[in-house]
Amino acid sequence: MEAALALFLSTFVNKVDRKGRVSVPATFRAVLSQQTFSGVVAIPSLVSAAIEGSGIDRFERLAEGIDDFNPFSDEHDDFSKAIFGKAHQLPFDGEGRIIIPENLLAHAGITEHAAFVGQGRSFQIWEPEALAQREAEAVDRAKRDRANLKIPSPPSGEGAS
Amino acid sequence: MEAALALFLSTFVNKVDRKGRVSVPATFRAVLSQQTFSGVVAIPSLVSAAIEGSGIDRFERLAEGIDDFNPFSDEHDDFSKAIFGKAHQLPFDGEGRIIIPENLLAHAGITEHAAFVGQGRSFQIWEPEALAQREAEAVDRAKRDRANLKIPSPPSGEGAS
DNA sequence: TGAAATTCCATTGACGCCCATAGGATGGCA
DNA sequence: TGCCATCCTATGGGCGTCAATGGAATTTCA
Numbered sequence: 021m022e023a024a025l026a027l028f029l030s031t032f033v034n035k036v037d038r039k040g041r042v043s044v045p046a047t048f049r050a051v052l053s054q055q056t057f058s059g060v061v062a063i064p065s066l067v068s069a070a071i072e073g074s075g076i077d078r079f080e081r082l083a084e085g086i087d088d089f090n091p092f093s094d095e096h097d098d099f100s101k102a103i104f105g106k107a108h109q110l111p112f113d114g115e116g117r118i119i120i121p122e123n124l125l126a127h128a129g130i131t132e133h134a135a136f137v138g139q140g141r142s143f144q145i146w147e148p149e150a151l152a153q154r155e156a157e158a159v160d161r162a163k164r165d166r167a168n169l170k171i172p173s174p175p176s177g178e179g180a181s
Numbered sequence: 182m183e184a185a186l187a188l189f190l191s192t193f194v195n196k197v198d199r200k201g202r203v204s205v206p207a208t209f210r211a212v213l214s215q216q217t218f219s220g221v222v223a224i225p226s227l228v229s230a231a232i233e234g235s236g237i238d239r240f241e242r243l244a245e246g247i248d249d250f251n252p253f254s255d256e257h258d259d260f261s262k263a264i265f266g267k268a269h270q271l272p273f274d275g276e277g278r279i280i281i282p283e284n285l286l287a288h289a290g291i292t293e294h295a296a297f298v299g300q301g302r303s304f305q306i307w308e309p310e311a312l313a314q315r316e317a318e319a320v321d322r323a324k325r326d327r328a329n330l331k332i333p334s335p336p337s338g339e340g341a342s
Numbered sequence: 343t344g345a346a347a348t349t350c351c352a353t354t355g356a357c358g359c360c361c362a363t364a365g366g367a368t369g370g371c372a
Numbered sequence: 373t374g375c376c377a378t379c380c381t382a383t384g385g386g387c388g389t390c391a392a393t394g395g396a397a398t399t400t401c402a
Contacts, residue, residue, distance in 0.1 A: 041383085275349065370376085
């Protein structure tokens with residue numbers, strides 16, 4: 021079962037029911053439910069009106085990095101507050117649904133439907149229309165920029181770096 | 182058992198009742214009550230108007246590793262005195278509540294409500310409004326520093342090894 | 343013996359868990 | 373090859389349990 025690398029792909033739009041529950045796409049679920057916490061860890065995106073989601077392992081790894089007990093230094097503190105403090109553990113119910121907290125829904129402007137957008141190692145949750153706009157903009161920009169954007173063709177081998 | 186190392190996430194605001202009791206969030210409690218001391222160990226934060234909280238195991242580890250924790254051993258001494266000396270053990274009552282000592286409450290400016298903020302391996306207790314202010318700053322700074330906040334991705338094996 | 347604190351019990355509202363249904367996709371079988 | 377049975381996902385709703393909270397009862401210490 022672990023043959024599948026943890027990758028979140030594609031976009032799924034699911035309904036938010038009266039009780040605030042949303043089905044997490046089955047393919048996402050397959051990845052998430054293998055982890056030590058069976059559910060989603062969600063934080064508000066720092067840059068968009070969206071929710072960032074991932075498995076808890078991502079946060080475990082993060083915590084390892086700042087594991088030191090350092091009451092004096094507060095550099096990590098901002099960090100921790102922005103990340104750990106804002107994070108929510110959203111456990112799956114029997115059917116693989118989660119309940120997204122009010123403040124996160126508000127942050128993303130989600131009401132009726134939620135769009136799960138795979139981002140590889142993580143995923144985002146958007147209000148479908150906002151996502152559409154955002155995508156349109158992105159395409160638009162890409163089009164506009166393409167004219168100006170002369171991608172220098174690599175003269176020779178030129179590896180990345 | 183090291184797989185599920187204590188991880189404190191999210192923020193919970195609970196009420197302080199007339200007798201000074203506060204419910205510790207159930208998710209935090211689940212972690213804390215497994216430890217050798219069933220309760221919270223609290224010290225005043227040295228940098229903010231907040232209370233630093235954790236399980237007792239963290240202090241045990243600190244006590245053990247105090248020598249190699251930091252090369253400056255004289256500072257260390259002050260350090261450990263400041264920490265251990267000011268630490269309070271706050272046992273859970275039957276319902277998972279603790280009573281925060283007066284001086285800690287005063288230090289954090291807590292009166293009606295207490296905000297438990299997950300910080301990864303530990304957590305903090307704030308006066309909700311003070312926290313909101315501080316959070317705004319933290320998020321701001323985190324945005325700026327975002328580039329530096331690379332979450333280490335697993336080599337590729339994905340395995341929690 | 344009084345004040346403070348700890349233990350016990352009661353309430354309420356949210357959440358977890360259970361079951362039920364529909365629609366789509368899959369595979370089996372004729 | 374076409375139809376049907378089956379499985380799974382997404383969705384809805386009911387209900388029991390637990391978390392958070394309040395207060396009373398009981399204990400402890402000065």
